[in-house]
Amino acid sequence: MTKSEETFPLGVDSLLCAVGRHTEEQFGFLNPPLYKGSTIIHKTVKSLENHEGRFFYGIAGSPTIANLEDAWTKLTEAAGTVISPSGHGSIALAILSVISAGCHILVPESVFPPTAVFCNTFLSRLAVEVEYYDPLIGVGIEKLIKDNTVAIYMESPGSNTMEVQDVPAIVQIAKRNGLKTIIDNTWATPLFFKPHSFGVDLSIEAGTKYVGGHSDILLGLVTANEENWPALKSTYSCLGMLPGAEDCHMALRSLRTFRLRVREAERKALKIAKWLQRRDEVERVLHPAFEECPGHEYWARDFRGSTGLFSIILRPRYSRASLEHMLENMVIFSLGYSWGGYESLIVPLSEEVSERLKARNHYGYGLRLQIGLEDIEDLQKDLVLGFERLKSVI
Ligand SMILES: Cc1ncc(COP(=O)(O)O)c(C=O)c1O
Structure with missing residues (x-):
């Protein structure tokens, strides 16, 4: 003390x-x-x-x-x-x-x-x-x-x-x-x-x-x-x-920097998630601070903020090969497990999770994003280029 x-x-x-x-x-x-x-x-x-x-x-x-x-x-x-x-x-x-x-x-x-x-x-x-x-x-x-x-x-x-x-x-x-x-x-x-x-x-x-x-x-x-x-x-x-x-x-x-980092991840993740909500490639953003996330009302009632991890569901029109082409060539987002660090990560949701999403009528691929402390504009540019690869037919 x-x-x-x-x-x-x-x-x-x-x-x-x-x-x-x-x-x-x-x-x-x-x-x-x-x-x-x-x-x-x-x-x-x-x-x-x-x-x-x-x-x-x-x-x-x-x-x-x-x-x-x-x-x-x-x-x-x-x-x-x-x-x-x-x-x-x-x-x-x-x-x-x-x-x-x-x-x-x-x-x-x-x-x-x-x-x-x-x-x-x-x-x-x-x-x-x-x-x-x-x-x-x-x-x-x-x-x-x-x-x-x-x-x-x-x-x-x-x-x-x-x-x-x-x-x-x-x-x-x-x-x-x-x-x-x-x-x-x-x-x-x-x-x-x-x-x-x-x-x-x-x-x-x-x-x-x-x-x-x-x-x-x-x-x-x-x-x-x-x-x-x-x-x-x-x-x-x-x-x-x-x-x-x-x-x-x-x-x-x-x-000592716990709150600073978490607050900054929250701010950046909210901006990226809102931007993703408007993208045509994305069917749904699963972020607790958004109304479309199941149980959002409990988040609004009980939580004091949100952090940097959320998921998105893509429209069900892309192939597995284009998804891999997108994810394997990202510039800032890396492919890797865990989250909560200073760096942004992206991973596809597993087949098991996809099955649960299908039961809710979501048939597109799911991605989990961990937003780190990089510049928002750079993260957006990386995702825009990624979506172009996703849409390229391979
Ligand atoms: C919600 C949640 N709880 C627990 C863990 C386990 O943490 P650790 O990687 O330290 O075993 C993870 C790891 O990804 C997680 O996402």
Whole structure:
């Protein structure tokens, strides 16, 4: 805690500058040092045997990891944070902290595909029944609850198809039925949606995205409210799923510019998305801030902003070969997974996602765009040239 935090409550920008550092204990150096290590030396046998001290062995964390945990706990207004080596790992951790063999959990159809792989493979070995629901189900979710249901998982907006969920309605149903709620909040970040203030028990952020912001680290953060913190913490301790100290150090550094980067990505993505809405090649823009995005009303009601990731559906008149010709020759947009970095990326939506879109009468190819920090005009020029290649018959 810095002097300013003790004197009066800080705004988000001031908080992002203050969190996770202890300048006075750091010989006046503004930024915290990087601690790496496994062994921690104890002065007495009693201290060694009783695991005394905040850090007794590397697997119990380090000041570097703790700085990021503390910073994230403040930002998310949670009871505590645990950090894993990837967003993917954090998803597994959060789910493992609430399930037991033979239980039933509800997961949205729009979930991040590797989450579904975890559910369909690892969880099925524990005889956990996983039922997928329409992300727009809202209060209708109550009908899916069974005697052995323990949790409702949410991801809002959903991966690729961007459906925004009615989180307050689902939380209310969950509480009434004694179920835990988990959300993957990576897209909104706590800057634009604070799950715990909506009553969600566990919230996941793939720190690989906007927290890292430079496409050079992998991290995942899970926060819990007071009631669910002990179970999350003990599951984490059992799994020994600690992140690398250097990635935490870099993430903490990136937090200082977190809001600046996210706001700029939001501004640029909104401009590009609006421009794409008017292009003849595009049938639909799936961006939560746009009315045509399923669940937009929940975004307008619950969120404080939008970020740089959205999808588009092309008109159903282009060939796969022209699509590849478009995507493989982009100048600024690169072909690559992940998002939330400074660079713009574009990827075609998978066949599985396309099948779900077909069920909604969208037959064109889908593309996911991650808008980075480049000039808007350059991104538009790149897309115009790309659309010309798309339209060239090959
Ligand atoms: C919504 C969402 N959650 C979680 C993850 C997983 O993050 P990581 O790449 O750190 O495993 C991703 C990655 O793309 C994602 O898009």
